[in-house]
Amino acid sequence: MKLFVFIMVFFCSLILGAQEKQDATYPVYRGCKQELSFEETKKCTSDKIMDYIKVSFNYELADKVFPTDLTTKFHVEFTINKKGKTEQINVKAHHKAIAVDVIQLIKRMPKFKAAGTMNGKPVSTYFSALITVRLLN
Helix, strand or coil, X not given: CCCEEEEEEEEEEECCCCCCHHHEECCECCCCCCCCCHHHHHHXXXXXXXXXXXXXXXXXXXXXXCCCCCEEEEEEEEEECCCCCEEEEEEEECCHHHHHHHHXXXXXXXXXXXXXXECCEEECEEEEEEEEEEECC
């Protein structure tokens, strides 16, 4: 089995252009504490999402689809809705099979502990990540 590593550029933002952190909270992923500051919650949630993608990604599919390539990239965008569920999933990849697999992966993502809020009201949160899967061997 070939070994892969993820290089991930991850962008996250509150839709509605969050004013500052004073009146906004970040979505809380499972395993993150709700008592953390905005920045700590953002880092924890982003790290947990990246870990989820790393563990859940179908490396065998990537190896099968791109047997001679050393890397493959895909761009994933999705929204965490006001109830903490993923929706509006969009994936751009070099191969349709990779895009379909990543869409299914994001759909299976566990519900968030808490949605993002602004002024005490739940809001949708937009996530975007450019991910490169690189062959190590």
